[in-house]
Amino acid sequence: xxxxxxxxxxxIIGWLAGLILGRDIPGGIIGNIIAGFIGAWIGSALLxxxxxxxxxxxxxxxxxxxxxxxxxxxxxLKAMGRGRNNA
Numbered sequence: 043x044x045x046x047x048x049x050x051x052x053x054i055i056g057w058l059a060g061l062i063l064g065r066d067i068p069g070g071i072i073g074n075i076i077a078g079f080i081g082a083w084i085g086s087a088l089l090x091x092x093x094x095x096x097x098x099x100x101x102x103x104x105x106x107x108x109x110x111x112x113x114x115x116x117x118x119l120k121a122m123g124r125g126r127n128n129a
Contacts, residue, residue, distance in 0.1 A: 044097070047097040047098075048097045048098050048099070049075055051078065051096050051097030051099050052074075052075045052076075052077075052078030052079045052082065052097075053074040053078055054074075054078065055074075055078035055081055055082065055099060055101070055104050055105055055108045056073065056074030056075060056077030056078035056081065056108055057074045057078075058105060058108070059077060059078075059081060059108030059109045059111070059112045060074070060077070060112050062105075062109055063109060063112050063116070065112055065113070065116040066116075067112055067115070068115070068119065077108055077111050077115070078099070078104065078108055080107070080108075080111050081104055081105070081107035081108025081109070081110070081111045081112075082099045082100070082103070082104035082107055082108070083107065084107035084110055084111055085102075085103030085104045085105070085107025085108070085110075086100060086104070086107070087107075088103070088106075088107065088110075089102075089106060089107075090103065091103065
């Protein structure tokens with residue numbers, strides 16, 4: 043049950059990061075979950091483990107990490123799209 047809870051919280055973190063930035067996360071629900079998990083890892087590595095914890099995620103660092111991840115991925119995808127259009 044804790045694995046399912048982690049998937050749900052990871053998906054919500056990825057979804058919130060996309061909403062805050064106003065950018066779409068590629069992959070839909072799976073993309074949100076991946077962004078939430080990787081964002082939580084990035085946020086914990088950069089900011090440590092503090093704030094409220096839900097489903098094994100420290101929400102504030104995970105959300106900040108998710109925002110960073112979504113921003114980086116969207117910029118990379120935008121640059122790749124430009125490269126194809128100019129070729």
